[in-house]
Amino acid sequence: MDASSEGNFEASWKHRHHLRSVLFSETLQYVQKYVPWYSRSYANLPSEINIGELDKIPLLKKETVISHYEEFINHSLQTAAVQHTSGTTQNSFILQRSPEELKYVYQFFSEVSNVHRDSDKSNTSFIVTLGRNTHGDPILRPYKNKHLTIDLSNAAWRPHLKNILGSNQSLFAYLGNECNLIGPAHQILFLTTILIDDGFDFSTSLVKSISCSGEYLTETKYAWLENTWGVKIRSDFSICEVSGYAAKCTYCSNYHYEPIVLPDVIDIETGQSINHGIGFLTLTSLYPFTQKMPLIKYLTGDLVKVSRGTCEVDSLGFTPMGRVPQSIIQTINNSLIIIPSADVLEVLDEFPDVAHVTTGHQYQELSSRYDVGYPLARLVFDKNSNEINLFIRLRYSPNFFWRQSAILQRLIEARMVEKCEGLQRLTRERLGKFSVQLLPPPKNPDEAAQWSYRISQP
Numbered sequence: 001m002d003a004s005s006e007g008n009f010e011a012s013w014k015h016r017h018h019l020r021s022v023l024f025s026e027t028l029q030y031v032q033k034y035v036p037w038y039s040r041s042y043a044n045l046p047s048e049i050n051i052g053e054l055d056k057i058p059l060l061k062k063e064t065v066i067s068h069y070e071e072f073i074n075h076s077l078q079t080a081a082v083q084h085t086s087g088t089t090q091n092s093f094i095l096q097r098s099p100e101e102l103k104y105v106y107q108f109f110s111e112v113s114n115v116h117r118d119s120d121k122s123n124t125s126f127i128v129t130l131g132r133n134t135h136g137d138p139i140l141r142p143y144k145n146k147h148l149t150i151d152l153s154n155a156a157w158r159p160h161l162k163n164i165l166g167s168n169q170s171l172f173a174y175l176g177n178e179c180n181l182i183g184p185a186h187q188i189l190f191l192t193t194i195l196i197d198d199g200f201d202f203s204t205s206l207v208k209s210i211s212c213s214g215e216y217l218t219e220t221k222y223a224w225l226e227n228t229w230g231v232k233i234r235s236d237f238s239i240c241e242v243s244g245y246a247a248k249c250t251y252c253s254n255y256h257y258e259p260i261v262l263p264d265v266i267d268i269e270t271g272q273s274i275n276h277g278i279g280f281l282t283l284t285s286l287y288p289f290t291q292k293m294p295l296i297k298y299l300t301g302d303l304v305k306v307s308r309g310t311c312e313v314d315s316l317g318f319t320p321m322g323r324v325p326q327s328i329i330q331t332i333n334n335s336l337i338i339i340p341s342a343d344v345l346e347v348l349d350e351f352p353d354v355a356h357v358t359t360g361h362q363y364q365e366l367s368s369r370y371d372v373g374y375p376l377a378r379l380v381f382d383k384n385s386n387e388i389n390l391f392i393r394l395r396y397s398p399n400f401f402w403r404q405s406a407i408l409q410r411l412i413e414a415r416m417v418e419k420c421e422g423l424q425r426l427t428r429e430r431l432g433k434f435s436v437q438l439l440p441p442p443k444n445p446d447e448a449a450q451w452s453y454r455i456s457q458p
């Protein structure tokens, strides 16, 4: 699970860069020797490609991995763990991990956390992780402290949550007096909601840090979590296909990947590496931390804003802008218009009138565990008229509260244009029209689930 907060070392970018450079050339040699796909398709590549020459390497798409699955497997190794990528059956694959690579990951982070063991404030802090790994076998990272896993889908935990996380603990005093809470963002949001509903006094909370992973957290939700818990929220970015996390940097607010992964951002139109602006994220899993099924220059399907060479921690930083399928990326009259799904989510989260996926008080009642708090909306581009429409389901019928709705529609339109450079360009260059369409609430949970505008990671 996510214990990257444990490996929170602050090696400067030079160290990360050096480690990645060495691992990258080893990775290229390794995959050409052991993985059929790379032996075949890298045959005509130059013998030496360094870390700054990623443009020389072909882009790897998810569809290619799916259609040539067996060729991406290193058959000389056993399989110790599997991870499932999300998507429909035709659009997902099983990632296999070998015992050797899992050992390297564990050892690496053990050593990294030992370096900083001296700086431990106390040995009375404990870690609570939420949930099981829903994507397959958990990839173990070392934990320095006492560790408890809470499964929110098991209702038996609920009466104990206040006692575990609050200073009035009796049965749980043995755990310690400071808690680091770690879990997928949707579970952290769900836990926070039920604690509020159960009358938990957050001023008695033992939680001193919270690490969220897995989903895009809007600024509104981020602020809500920070205000509710009174602690800084740490947010991690990761995808199933590539082992490793990117953490939000305390210095530059961008995300930096752990050195066991090589990230890059490419131009949407040319596919070449870029130093700034919005592009597609690619990731390379590095040897020896990935051996059974290495993915090189893998297109993750994430839209990110890149910033290179601006932070001491790492040479590449990025801000997630959401998933590509929920975004609009269109060339209109030779102008590239990008409406990142993150902009839509950020704006919709500011308006309580927007309907959201229903969240019950039982975790199992959720239509999907990933849907907690997602707005019901659809972003549609009409290529005949060059119109972009944002359809939004409200909590009430816009026709009944027509005056309220008319104001709301104009407010959301204005906020969207203010937030999104692509929409500013669309209107400034008169390339097309943008409008918000308000619709009544969904008739039932199934319809709601179909409208869920979620941009979580696969």
Ligand SMILES: [Zn+2]
Pocket: 249, 250, 251, 252, 253, 254, 256, 311, 312, 313, 314, 317
């Ligand atoms: Zn930084």
